[in-house]
Amino acid sequence: MLSKYPFRKGLLGFSLIFLTACSGPWNNPNGPEPDNKITYNASYISQPKHLDPVRAYSSDEGMFVDQIYEPPLQYHYLKRPYELEPMTASAMPTVTYLDEQLQPLEDEAQDPAFSLITIKLKPGIRFQPHPAFASNEQGESLYLFDVPEQSKAYVLLSDFAQTDTRQLVSDDYIYQMKRMADSATKFPLFGLMSDYIVGMPELSRQIEAAKVEGQWLDLREYHLEGVERIDDLTYTIRIKGVYPQFIYWLAMRFFAPIPWEADRFYHNPGFIEKNLVLDWNPVGTGPFMMVSNKPNREIILERNPNYREDFYPTEGMKDDKERGYLKDAGKRIPFIDRAVYRMDSATPQWAKFMQGYYDRSGEDSSNVNSATFDQAFSVGPDGLDLTPELMAHNIKVDEEIRPSINYTAFNMRDPVVGGYTEDKQKLRQAISIAWDDQEFVDIFQNGLGKSAHGPVPPGLYGFREGREGINPYVYEWNEQSSKPERKSLDYARRLLSEAGYPNGRQRETGEPLIIYLDTTSRDSSPNSDWMRRQLQKLGVQLEFRVTDFSRFKEKVRQGNTQIFSWGWLADYPDPENFLFLLDSRQGSLKCHCDGSNYINYDRPEYDALYDKVKTLTNGPERLAAIHEMVAIVQKDAPWIWGYNVKDYFLANQWLSNTKRHGISYSTLKYVRVDPELRARHQQEWNQPNLVPLAGTLIALFGLFIPVVGAFRRRQKLTIETED
Numbered sequence: 001m002l003s004k005y006p007f008r009k010g011l012l013g014f015s016l017i018f019l020t021a022c023s024g025p026w027n028n029p030n031g032p033e034p035d036n037k038i039t040y041n042a043s044y045i046s047q048p049k050h051l052d053p054v055r056a057y058s059s060d061e062g063m064f065v066d067q068i069y070e071p072p073l074q075y076h077y078l079k080r081p082y083e084l085e086p087m088t089a090s091a092m093p094t095v096t097y098l099d100e101q102l103q104p105l106e107d108e109a110q111d112p113a114f115s116l117i118t119i120k121l122k123p124g125i126r127f128q129p130h131p132a133f134a135s136n137e138q139g140e141s142l143y144l145f146d147v148p149e150q151s152k153a154y155v156l157l158s159d160f161a162q163t164d165t166r167q168l169v170s171d172d173y174i175y176q177m178k179r180m181a182d183s184a185t186k187f188p189l190f191g192l193m194s195d196y197i198v199g200m201p202e203l204s205r206q207i208e209a210a211k212v213e214g215q216w217l218d219l220r221e222y223h224l225e226g227v228e229r230i231d232d233l234t235y236t237i238r239i240k241g242v243y244p245q246f247i248y249w250l251a252m253r254f255f256a257p258i259p260w261e262a263d264r265f266y267h268n269p270g271f272i273e274k275n276l277v278l279d280w281n282p283v284g285t286g287p288f289m290m291v292s293n294k295p296n297r298e299i300i301l302e303r304n305p306n307y308r309e310d311f312y313p314t315e316g317m318k319d320d321k322e323r324g325y326l327k328d329a330g331k332r333i334p335f336i337d338r339a340v341y342r343m344d345s346a347t348p349q350w351a352k353f354m355q356g357y358y359d360r361s362g363e364d365s366s367n368v369n370s371a372t373f374d375q376a377f378s379v380g381p382d383g384l385d386l387t388p389e390l391m392a393h394n395i396k397v398d399e400e401i402r403p404s405i406n407y408t409a410f411n412m413r414d415p416v417v418g419g420y421t422e423d424k425q426k427l428r429q430a431i432s433i434a435w436d437d438q439e440f441v442d443i444f445q446n447g448l449g450k451s452a453h454g455p456v457p458p459g460l461y462g463f464r465e466g467r468e469g470i471n472p473y474v475y476e477w478n479e480q481s482s483k484p485e486r487k488s489l490d491y492a493r494r495l496l497s498e499a500g501y502p503n504g505r506q507r508e509t510g511e512p513l514i515i516y517l518d519t520t521s522r523d524s525s526p527n528s529d530w531m532r533r534q535l536q537k538l539g540v541q542l543e544f545r546v547t548d549f550s551r552f553k554e555k556v557r558q559g560n561t562q563i564f565s566w567g568w569l570a571d572y573p574d575p576e577n578f579l580f581l582l583d584s585r586q587g588s589l590k591c592h593c594d595g596s597n598y599i600n601y602d603r604p605e606y607d608a609l610y611d612k613v614k615t616l617t618n619g620p621e622r623l624a625a626i627h628e629m630v631a632i633v634q635k636d637a638p639w640i641w642g643y644n645v646k647d648y649f650l651a652n653q654w655l656s657n658t659k660r661h662g663i664s665y666s667t668l669k670y671v672r673v674d675p676e677l678r679a680r681h682q683q684e685w686n687q688p689n690l691v692p693l694a695g696t697l698i699a700l701f702g703l704f705i706p707v708v709g710a711f712r713r714r715q716k717l718t719i720e721t722e723d
Contacts, residue, residue, distance in 0.1 A: 027686055029357055030340065037337040038673050041359050043344040043352070047295040052279040053253040054176065054185045059364045059569055059665070062253065064341075066665040067301055068128075068284035069256035072119050072173070073247070075664045078316025078325055081459075082573045082663060084251055088168065088285065090122045090233075093247060098238070108242045114198065115242055119250070121233040125168040126306040128289040131160035132265035141261070148270025155274055157281055158291075165306050168285050170235035171220070172257030174227050177237075178219040179258060182207050189254065191591035192580065196239040196246060199225025216267035220260055242615045248572030251664070259283065287334045287669040301339045301668075310334075312657070312670060325659050334669040335657075347371060353650070354393070356682040359673065360658070361650035366400070368648055373446040376650060384648070393685075394653035399646070400660035403457050403570035405578065406449075407642030408435065408517075409599045411561045413589065417515065420603070420636065427499035428637035429473045431515075433492035435534045435640045444527060448648070452641040453484075454630040455578045461618050462575040462626035471634045471641060489537055496538050504539025514541045516562040520549050556598050557588045566598060567642075570663055575626055576614050582633055583610050601638045654678040 033039050048061040053069045056062065074087035086092060097105040097112035105112050127133065134142040142162055145151045154160060177197070180187045181204040187193070194200040203224050211217060226238040239246055249255060262283040266276060282290055287307045292300040314329040328335070341363070344352070350372045352358045361367045361376075368376050377384045386395060410428055412418040417428060441449040453471040456463045463469065467477045467484075475484040493503075500506065501513045515535060521527065528544060535542045547555070555561050571577050584590055584607050586597035609629045616622035633639075651658040656672040 027355070028682065029342070029352065033675065034338070038335070038675055040336045040339040040668070040671055040673055041357060042339060042341045042363050043349045043358050044299075044341050044363055045344070045346060045349070045365065047343065048299075050279050051282050051290070051293075052185065052277075053256045053258070053282075054179050054187050055279065056253060057188045062665040063364050064290070064299060064301070065253050065282065066286075067288040067339075067668045068282045068286045068290060069253050070125075070284060070286045071251055071253060071255040072121070073251040074666060075251060075661060077313050077661065077664075077667060077670055078320050078659060080317055082661075084247065086122075087251070088121055088125055088257075089250075090120045093250065094118045095247075097242070112242055113240070115239050115246070117237045117239065117246065117250075118230075119170075119173070119235055119237070121168065121170060122308070123167075123233060125285050125308050126165045127168065127259060127283060127285050128304045128306055129163035129165055130262065130265075130283050131157065131163050132259065132261040132283060133164035133166055134160070134162035135164065141265070143265060143268070145268045145270070148273075151268055151270045154276070157276070166259070166261075167232075168257055169232045170229050171232075172259050173255065174224070174229055174235055175219055175260050175263070176254075176256060176258040177227050178203065178222060178224050179263070180254065181224065182217075182219070184211075187254070189596070191586055191593040191595045195585065196243055197224070197226045198238045198240060199223075199227075214269075216264055218260070218264070244617055245572065245574050245576050245614060248574065248577075252571060257285065286666075288339065295343065297343055299341045301341075303334060303337050307334075310669065320659070323659075325657060328657060328670075328672060335672040336668075339668060350375070353652070354389075354685075356652060356678060356685050359652055359655045359678070366647045366649040368446070368448075368650065377446075377648075390650070393681075396651040396653065396655070396658055398649045398651065398658050398660045400649055400662055401459060401646050402662040403460055403573055403578075404568060404645050405452050405455065405457050405642055406565070406567040406645065407452065408563055408640040409566050410563055410638055410640075411559060411599055412602065412638055413559050413600045414562050416513075417562055418600075423499045425636060426495040427501065428640075430492040430495035430499065430538060431535065431540070432474050432637050432640045433487050433495070434489060434537045435531075436486060437640065437643045438486075440530060441643050443530065445643075445645075449643040449645050451484075452644050454634055454641060455581065455639075456575045456626065456630060457570075457578065457644045460570075460573060460575050460578070462623060462630075464627070473634055473637060474641070493538060496540075501540070504541070512539075512541055514543055516543050516545050518545045518547070518552060518555055518561045518564045520547065520552050522546060559589045559600055563640075573663060576610075579610055579613060579626070579629055582638065583607055599638055601633075601636070603632060603636065606632050652678070652681075654681070 030039075030041055044060065044063070046060040048056070048064055049058070050056040050061055051065055053065055056065045070088050072087060072089040072093070073084050076083045076085050084092070094117070096116040096118070097108055097110065098114040098116055099105055099110075100113045102114065131143050132141075136142060143154075143160060179185050180190060180193055181200050183204065190200075190204070194204070203222060206222055207217065207219070210222075228236045228238075230236060258278070262278060266278045266281070268276070271277065280293060285304075285307075287304055287310070288301040289304045290299065291302045292298065310333050312328045312331045312333050314326070316325055320326050346367055346369060349358065349362065349367050353361045353367070376387060376390060378387055379385075386397065410417045418424065438451040441447060441451070450458075453469055453475065466482075470477060470484040475486055478485045496502070496504065504513050505511060506513065517531065532542045552564075556564065568578065568581060580586060581596050582601045583597055584600075584602035584604075586595035587600040587602060588595045588598065589600050590602070606629055609625045609632075612625045613622055613629065616625070649658070649660055654674040654677040656674070657670045661667055
């Protein structure tokens with residue numbers, strides 16, 4: 001039935017639009033927050049590939065894994081230089097030096113055969129609730145199945161009605177170290193740890209021999225010689241020789257505990273096909289647990305209800321109090337109840353940050369890039385200043401200088417660019433001169449970086465500033481400016497000719513020299529064009545071999561590359577953590593493992609010096625060895641040395657305790673959010689402009705009135721005719 005006054009319905013709808021506009025932002029992508037739960041809203045660009053702590057190694061994995069798993073040690077959140085402190089350990093580990101008969105020695109000067117590291121845990125730490133711990137009255141697991149059909153009803157962890165927990169014990173740490181020896185876990189540092197942890201290679205061989213297709217292997221039944229349980233809260237690790245840096249590894253996720261129950265649970269028949277695996281569903285003791293893992297859309301962490309008593313640090317650096325980093329000193333953490341990470345590309349990330357829908361500009365990356373830099377900063381007489389828009393939003397700025405390096409690598413097994421003869425050295429040196437990484441930083445990184453001269457980054461022991469620190473094969477020192485200058489292109493062309501490629505062509509055949517760069521990026525990007533231009537300076541052609549990331553990693557591991565871009569972020573703050581990247585025993589082709597020497601660099605004299613550096617404490621002898629190692633690789637030029645990164649992270653005003661940590665990602669527990677202030681500014685910054693809409697609706701209403709009038713006249717005429 002037609003309404004007697006149809007225009008009233010249009011007026012009512014128009015009014016509802018305005019009333020809705022007054023109730024809250026229309027464009028909030030986060031939706032309403034759960035009642036009485038403080039949420040941290042964040043974003044990520046790259047999907048994490050692995051969440052198993054024995055395999056997760058990249059930074060985009062660490063930002064999640066490190067909130068869930070707890071190794072025995074951690075880094076102090078505020079102190080610089082970086083300082084280790086207990087996490088689940090009750091105190092810092094003790095080290096006892098042993099001889100070949102395992103008898104204690106007084107000190108390392110007596111040439112120990114072994115170092116025995118003793119770790120004692122805090123009592124009362126419990127795992128997050130998880131169905132792996134659920135059992136019946138007889139103590140038998142509720143969720144162990146014989147065939148896939150029995151587990152049909154279970155697709156997600158939330159499908160399991162019963163969960164339970166138990167106390168963390170030393171066996172959980174031991175179980176994880178045994179998992180390192182299992183090739184199925186693809187532990188990326190197996191080669192390195194096998195060199196140190198006594199019995200690791202032998203255990204690996206035992207595990208391989210015992211495996212039966214489709215059956216779970218209970219690692220509790222296998223012995224790792226160098227690891228011993230003393231009691232429920234104490235265990236020891238025996239490593240070969242003296243390796244002072246080993247203690248840093250105890251702050252890494254690789255050494256976090258894994259309960260055997262979880263390993264057994266995730267090996268249920270049919271679970272792998274449903275992605276019910278540890279690599280997708282973590283089980284930890286940390287402050288947060290993962291409750292939703294949809295990596296192509298969002299990942300949600302919630303507070304672990306079983307998390308132990310933990311407190312915000314009470315001391316830090318001189319300016320930490322002034323910057324507000326100590327306002328919560330001594331308070332129990334974590335401060336938030338949940339963290340929602342949404343997958344987003346860089347541009348929408350920035351827009352939503354400015355709208356107040358993301359609390360920080362970025363997580364693993366600051367997202368202050370070439371597209372957003374001018375929106376964030378202006379260059380003033382004293383350096384960088386926030387733009388007026390960001391100052392009006394009271395945006396907080398936190399500087400982060402990571403011990404890191406981004407570089408372009410030569411495959412040293414490649415017949416063209418690899419090798420150690422003088423002509424091969426000169427070829428790589430010539431390319432390194434032409435490849436102007438500082439120009440790359442200025443164009444693509446907004447100047448937030450500095451050309452590297454060797455493998456050791458600024459801020460670490462052994463790094464040298466000024467004239468002494470330059471790479472003499474790529475730079476020369478300018479006395480007037482007191483700065484290094486890149487050697488001339490004429491000099492680079494001469495090196496190229498001496499290497500057998502005058503004007504970029506093979507001397508014998510006249511064929512052009514073509515260099516192939518393996519990458520995951522399309523070859524038509526601005527970065528790619530820039531790379532081509534670098535080699536064109538020498539008359540050398542650059543071609544791109546584009547593949548997906550998984551295939552790219554496989555090619556790198558198999559040595560089927562020529563050159564490729566790579567980077568390294570310090571695992572721990574010591575030069576050894578960068579120098580080991582060129583240790584031949586870490587070469588994937590030499591150790592037949594996922595070693596960290598991705599270019600298969602192999603210099604016996606470098607390896608011998610590395611063995612000294614990794615066993616010595618800081619002092620003149622260690623420093624001299626570091627400098628000699630740097631000199632060797634500067635001449636060999638296995639990397640185009642690239643650049644060291646400095647970054648600026650931005651946070652909205654309602655976010656507190658935002659200090660960046662250059663190494664650890666285990667910092668979410670310190671973050672505080674003021675949800676009321678956030679809601680107020682989201683409303684203020686996202687008021688819709690209804691003037692154009694109102695004008696359009698009024699115009700439509702004006703057109704609608706004559707139509708209604710004509711309709712009513714026709715209706716009246718019809719009635720009169722019928723009469």
